[in-house]
Amino acid sequence: MSAFFKIKTYFNYWLDAVDEHSLHAPFLFDFYTKIIKREVIDVPLIESLRKQLSNDHRVVEVEDFGAGSKHLAGEKRKISDIAKLSLSDAKFSTLYSRIAGYCKAKTIIELGTSLGINTLYLAQQPQSKVYTFEGSASLAEIASISFEFGGAQNIELITGNLDTTLYSTLSRIPKIDMVFMDANHRYEPTLRYFDSLLARSHHKSIFIVDDIHDTPEMEKAWTELKKHPLVYTSADLFRCGLLFLDPSLNKQHVVLRF
Ligand SMILES: C[S@@+](CC[C@H](N)C(=O)[O-])C[C@H]1O[C@@H](n2cnc3c(N)ncnc32)[C@H](O)[C@@H]1O
Numbered sequence: 566m567s568a569f570f571k572i573k574t575y576f577n578y579w580l581d582a583v584d585e586h587s588l589h590a591p592f593l594f595d596f597y598t599k600i601i602k603r604e605v606i607d608v609p610l611i612e613s614l615r616k617q618l619s620n621d622h623r624v625v626e627v628e629d630f631g632a633g634s635k636h637l638a639g640e641k642r643k644i645s646d647i648a649k650l651s652l653s654d655a656k657f658s659t660l661y662s663r664i665a666g667y668c669k670a671k672t673i674i675e676l677g678t679s680l681g682i683n684t685l686y687l688a689q690q691p692q693s694k695v696y697t698f699e700g701s702a703s704l705a706e707i708a709s710i711s712f713e714f715g716g717a718q719n720i721e722l723i724t725g726n727l728d729t730t731l732y733s734t735l736s737r738i739p740k741i742d743m744v745f746m747d748a749n750h751r752y753e754p755t756l757r758y759f760d761s762l763l764a765r766s767h768h769k770s771i772f773i774v775d776d777i778h779d780t781p782e783m784e785k786a787w788t789e790l791k792k793h794p795l796v797y798t799s800a801d802l803f804r805c806g807l808l809f810l811d812p813s814l815n816k817q818h819v820v821l822r823f
Contacts, residue, residue: 574778578803581820592814593798600663601802601823607655611685614714615655618648618680618707625707630700630726631677631749632780644680644707651679653747653775657804658686660823661745661773664807665690668771670742672696674762676727677748677775681708684722685715687745695720696734698727698748731758741765747775755786763795763810772808777801791818 585602588594621644628640636650653661661683665673670693678684678699688695697720699705705724712720723730727748744762746755755774762772777787787806791799797816798809802823 570781571778574784575803578778578801578820581801582803582822583820584822588819590798590815590817593800593817593819596667596800597821600667601660601800601821603660603663605656605659607659608686608689611658611682611715612655614685614711615648615652615682618682618711619645621645621648625703627701627704630728631754632751632782647704648680648682653683653686658683662686662689664771664773665693665743668742668769672738672741673743673745674698674738674741675745675747676731676758677746678708678722679704681711681715681720681722683745683747684708684720685711685717687743688715688717688720691719693719696723696738697721698723698725698730698734700724700726700748727754727758731761735761735765738765740767742767742770744770744772745775746773750776750779750783752782752786755783756789759790759793763793766810768811768813770810772810773805774808775805777806778803 585594585598588597623644624641625644626640627642665687673687673693673695675684675687675697678697684695684697702724705722709722723734777783790808795810796808797811797814799818800807801820
């Protein structure tokens, strides 16, 4: 995507973004001050793994079932490049981990495992079970080594194209508390996966959609998701968007500084 598109969307975000001083709704004020705007306290074991992977220059064949990487072209990719360019950074992964703690998530769905670093953050709450989906067999293999390294017992990795794996897996998951959508960054699959996941969610479930301003397609998907009749509050953090389904919240959309 053109640098101009990225600069324009960031400029719009920057103009609209507010902090706690402009948040009047008690829920959003609390969520912003207690969950979003917090010091980054990373997990040293996970960050040491990120560092190891960032120094691993082996090349892997990546079969990409999504929109492709915005930074990495071709099927042959260096693990080090994936670790440096395609993963959520510690600031965002620790936020997702705090959100999982906030909603006391028992069942978490992550679309797009990649090397498994973010998955390990999502799996920090011992009461949670994380179902994580990855299309590329070679990345899934590395992710399963990451999970062993991290000592995580509460992660189930599902390998294959989401177009088939998501539906078969959801048939055995009755209820979802938190979703992190970060796989196929296209308009139609984003809305389709959202609808399927919504059918298993409840009023207190929280959805996080990554890369909402990366492409016009993802901006369009984000605009539709915010307007969905079952979404009551949405928050734009530029890199990702949060969707809240609780009908006791006012219908509102906020752009938050992060
Ligand atoms: C941006 S990476 C995920 C990063 C990770 N969630 C994080 O936060 O660090 C996206 C991943 O989604 C996978 N993916 C894309 N489309 C997919 C699909 N249709 N089915 C399964 N996996 C897919 C890609 O192979 C890639 O590894």
